[in-house]
Amino acid sequence: MKRSYVVLCRCAALLICLGICCGCGSPARQVELLNVSYDPTREFYQQYNAWFTRTWEEEKDSRVLIRQSHGGSGKQARSVIDGLEAHVVTLALAYDIDGIAEHTGLISPAWQTRLPHNSAPYTSTIVFLVRKGNPKQIRDWEDLVRPDVEVITPNPATSGGARWNYLAAWGYALLKELGTLSPPPGDADSAVRDAAEEKARDFVSRLYKNVSVLDSGARASTTTFIQRGIGDVLLTWENEAFLAVEVMAQSGVEIVVPSVSILTEPTVAWVDGVVEKRGTLSEARAYLEYLYRPEAQRLIARHYFRPCTPEYADPQDMQRFAALRLFTIEEAFGSWRAAHEKHFAQDGVFETLFKGAS
Amino acid sequence: MRLQYRQRHFMPGFGISLGYTVFYLSLLVLIPMSVLGLKAFSLDGQVYLDILRDPRTLAAFKLTFGAAFAGAGINLVFGFIVAWTLVRHPFPGRRMVDALVDLPFALPTAVSGIALTTLFARTGLIGRMLEPLGIQIAFAPAGVIVALTFIGLPFIVRTLQPALEDLDPEYEEAALSLGASRLRTFLTVIFPSLRPALLSGFALALARALGEYGSVVFISGNMPMRTEIVSLLIMGKLEQFDYDGATALAVMTLLLSFMILLFLNLLQWRLGRRTQQGG
Numbered sequence: 040m041k042r043s044y045v046v047l048c049r050c051a052a053l054l055i056c057l058g059i060c061c062g063c064g065s066p067a068r069q070v071e072l073l074n075v076s077y078d079p080t081r082e083f084y085q086q087y088n089a090w091f092t093r094t095w096e097e098e099k100d101s102r103v104l105i106r107q108s109h110g111g112s113g114k115q116a117r118s119v120i121d122g123l124e125a126h127v128v129t130l131a132l133a134y135d136i137d138g139i140a141e142h143t144g145l146i147s148p149a150w151q152t153r154l155p156h157n158s159a160p161y162t163s164t165i166v167f168l169v170r171k172g173n174p175k176q177i178r179d180w181e182d183l184v185r186p187d188v189e190v191i192t193p194n195p196a197t198s199g200g201a202r203w204n205y206l207a208a209w210g211y212a213l214l215k216e217l218g219t220l221s222p223p224p225g226d227a228d229s230a231v232r233d234a235a236e237e238k239a240r241d242f243v244s245r246l247y248k249n250v251s252v253l254d255s256g257a258r259a260s261t262t263t264f265i266q267r268g269i270g271d272v273l274l275t276w277e278n279e280a281f282l283a284v285e286v287m288a289q290s291g292v293e294i295v296v297p298s299v300s301i302l303t304e305p306t307v308a309w310v311d312g313v314v315e316k317r318g319t320l321s322e323a324r325a326y327l328e329y330l331y332r333p334e335a336q337r338l339i340a341r342h343y344f345r346p347c348t349p350e351y352a353d354p355q356d357m358q359r360f361a362a363l364r365l366f367t368i369e370e371a372f373g374s375w376r377a378a379h380e381k382h383f384a385q386d387g388v389f390e391t392l393f394k395g396a397s
Numbered sequence: 398m399r400l401q402y403r404q405r406h407f408m409p410g411f412g413i414s415l416g417y418t419v420f421y422l423s424l425l426v427l428i429p430m431s432v433l434g435l436k437a438f439s440l441d442g443q444v445y446l447d448i449l450r451d452p453r454t455l456a457a458f459k460l461t462f463g464a465a466f467a468g469a470g471i472n473l474v475f476g477f478i479v480a481w482t483l484v485r486h487p488f489p490g491r492r493m494v495d496a497l498v499d500l501p502f503a504l505p506t507a508v509s510g511i512a513l514t515t516l517f518a519r520t521g522l523i524g525r526m527l528e529p530l531g532i533q534i535a536f537a538p539a540g541v542i543v544a545l546t547f548i549g550l551p552f553i554v555r556t557l558q559p560a561l562e563d564l565d566p567e568y569e570e571a572a573l574s575l576g577a578s579r580l581r582t583f584l585t586v587i588f589p590s591l592r593p594a595l596l597s598g599f600a601l602a603l604a605r606a607l608g609e610y611g612s613v614v615f616i617s618g619n620m621p622m623r624t625e626i627v628s629l630l631i632m633g634k635l636e637q638f639d640y641d642g643a644t645a646l647a648v649m650t651l652l653l654s655f656m657i658l659l660f661l662n663l664l665q666w667r668l669g670r671r672t673q674q675g676g
Contacts, residue, residue, distance in 0.1 A: 199636075
C-alpha cells in the first residue's frame with residue numbers, strides 16, 4: 040500500500056517534468072558553446088553573443104547558449120591545450136591558435152583559410168599613448184629612440200601584445216630603410232635586405248634602451264603608465280588606447296598615431312575536435328561566420344576594433360580610426376612562426392638586445 | 398619482538414593513519430612531482446645545457462636565489478624582534494598587531510604586489526621620498542627583495558612565537574643574577590634554544606620566496622638580465638608553448654631549492670644533536 044503510493048508519486052513527478060519540458064514551446068534544439076577569448080574583447084563579445092543568440096533563434100528556431108572565457112591570449116591557448124573544451128577560440132594572435140593546432144591536433148592546420156580575411160573578422164593596430172598635450176612632442180616611431188623619452192611596453196616573453204609592439208617597431212625601421220616591403224623576406228635575401236635588418240636591429244635596440252619597465256601583460260603596462268604616471272609614451276593596441284582615453288576621461292592621456300604601424304590580426308577558429316565530439320559544428324561555424332555580417336561589423340567598429348568590411352560600420356565610428364600605412368606580419372616577417380623563431384625564441388634577437396647590457 | 402613493537406604504539410590506528418599519510422602525500426605531492434620528473438627525464442640533455450649557458454637564465458637564477466636569501470635574512474632579524482615583542486611585552490592592542498602578521502598569508506599575492514608597487518614607484522608615497530636620494534626600489538632588484546620580505550614575514554614570526562612562549566624567563570633571570578651580561582645571556586641562553594625555530598622559519602620563508610610569482614612581477618619591472626625572476630621565465634616559456642624549456646627550468650629550480658632545504662635540515666639536525674650532547 041505504502042510502496043505503491045511512492046511509485047505513483049514518482050510517476051506523477053516524472054510526467055509533470057516531461058510536460059514542462061515539452062509543453063512550453065521550447066526550441067527543438069539547444070546547445071552550449073564555449074568561446075575562449077583574450078582580454079580586450081570582453082565588452083564586444085558580451086554584445087555580440089546577445090545579438091547572435093537572438094538571430095540564430097529567429098532563423099533556425101534553435102537556442103544557443105554562449106559562455107565566455109577571457110584572459111591573456113597565450114594563457115588561454117594553453118588552457119585549451121591542457122584540455123579546456125573550447126568550441127571556438129578567438130585569440131590575439133594566429134601564433135596562439137597555431138600552437139593549439141600543433142600541440143593537440145584539435146584544429147585543422149589549414150584553419151586560417153576557412154574564413155575570409157585570414158580568419159580575422161576584425162583587426163587593430165599598435166599606436167602610442169602620450170601625456171595630455173604631448174609635452175615631449177612624440178609624433179612618430181623616430182621620437183621613441185630620443186634619449187629623453189621613456190617608453191613603456193610589456194615583456195614579449197609573457198605578453199602577446201608586447202610581441203606586436205616589438206614587431207611594429209621593427210617593421211617601421213625596415214620600411215624606412217627599404218621604402219617597400221615587397222617582395223617579402225625569404226624571396227629576396229639580398230644584401231640590401233640584410234643591411235636593412237641590421238638597421239632595424241639597431242633601431243629596436245635603441246628603443247628598448249628607453250624602456251624602464253617591462254610588465255608581464257598589456258593591462259599591467261597600461262596601469263604603470265596611467266595610474267603610476269611612469270614613462271612618456273605607452274605602446275598599445277589601438278582598441279585599448281581608445282578605451283583608456285574614452286572610458287577613463289580623467290586619465291590625462293591622448294592618442295598619437297604613427298605614420299606606419301603593423302596590422303594586428305586577432306584570429307578566430309572553431310575547434311574541430313571538440314565540435315565534432317559535441318555535435319555543435321553548425322552552431323560554432325555560424326557563430327564565427329556571423330562575425331562577418333553587417334550587424335556584427337557595425338558592433339565591431341563600435342567597440343574600437345577595425346572591421347574587415349568598413350562599409351557596414353557606422354561612418355561616425357569609422358571616423359575615429361586614423362588613416363596610416365599598415366603592414367602585415369607576412370609582408371615584413373614572412374609568417375608568425377618565422378618572426379617567433381628569429382626574434383622571441385631562446386637566443387632570439389630580443390634576448391640579445393639585453394645581453395651585455397647589465 | 399613483534400609483540401614489543403606493537404606494544405609501543407599504545408594509541409590505536411597506527412596502520413590506518415600511516416596508510417592515510419602515504420595516500421594523501423602521494424595524491425598531493427608525489428604524483429604531481431613525478432609527472433614533472435617523468436617529463437624531465439624525457440628531455441634531451443641539450444635543453445638543460447642550453448639553459449645553463451644562457452646568460453639571461455643565469456641572471457634570473459642569481460636574482461631569485463639572492464633576493465630570496467636576502468628577504469629571509471631580513472625577516473630573520475626583524476621577524477625575531479616582532480615575535481619577541483608580541484610574546485614578551487603585553488601591550489594594548491597586541492591581538493590586533495598579532496592578526497596583522499598573518500595578512501601577507503591571506504592577501505592574494507597580486508594584490509600585495511600592486512600595493513607595494515604603488516607605494517614604492519617614483520610617484521608613490523614612499524618612492525617619492527626616496528627618489529631625491531637616488532634610491533630606486535620599484536622596478537629595480539631592491540623591489541624584488543621588498544616583495545619577498547613582505548610575503549616571508551609570517552613564516553618567521555609564526556614559527557618563533559611558540560618557541561618563545563616555551564622559553565621560561567626564569568632561565569634568563571638566573572643567568573643575569575649569576576652575573577652574565579645581557580649579550581652573553583642572549584647568546585648562550587636564549588639563542589641556542591631558539592635556534593631550531595629560527596632555522597625552520599628561515600627555511601620556510603626561503604622556500605616560499607623561491608617560488609613566488611604574483612607579487613614580484615608587478616614590482617620588479619621584468620627587465621631581462623636585471624630584474625627577471627625564474628618564475629617569470631617559466632611563465633614566458635609556457636606562454637610561447639616551449640614546454641620543454643619550462644620543464645627544464647622548473648626542474649633546476651626544484652633541485653636547487655631541494656638541496657638548500659636539505660642542507661638547512663641537516664644543519665638543524667646536527668646542531669640539535671650537539672646541543673643535546675652538550676646539555
